Amino acid sequence: MNSDSSPSSRASSPDMDAMFLREHLPSHHFHHLHPSSSSGGGGGGGGGNNKLKLKKQVTEEEMYQLRLKINGRERKRMHDLNLAMDGLREVMPYAHGPSVRKLSKIATLLLARNYILMLNSSLDEMKRLVGEIYGGQHSAFHCGGGGAAAHPGGSPPAQLGSGFQHWAGLPCPCAICQVPLTGEAKDAMK
């Protein structure tokens, strides 16, 4: 199927709203939307007040325009949501390509969740390994290394050794930084 929201397959342009409504909307939908429909057929209700009738017509026309406006907004919102979904698909680890069917929305979300969980476990494993490897040599490369600013009391060094990259918000995996926090430190983290 490839549910690619190609514009050609569906009426998605806001400009097409009115035309779409008139031509494609099922009568039970369109009936209460279009101003002319609510006059209930027949001949305009005999002997009515013209001013009142005109005012009612304008109001219904305004309601109709408002409906179109609201529909357009909702359509745009859903298109934006779909764009975000496409962006998510692009970074998901599955085979992309014209010959490959696009992931459905639910599949995209479930895959994304699993992917994040997998990345988290990989990160934990990596931190554990780095801690094992460098745990005994902490002071040599970490807090004192190369004239870089000392870690405690300041921002962490940009790198651990040559390979480990500190990321903002992630705890340093090394043994020293893993010591229990003091009450003061805990307060600082709040």
Place this chain on the structure above:
DNA sequence: TAGGCCATCTGGTCCT
């Protein structure tokens, strides 16, 4: 043809 997926409309609710 049934079922899955999707776009759209619509009314309700919440927020600014």
Place this chain on the structure above:
DNA sequence: AGGACCAGATGGCCTA
């Protein structure tokens, strides 16, 4: 008041 968000309903398209 107007906009954003949400969920239900509906109908179209596609595939097994």
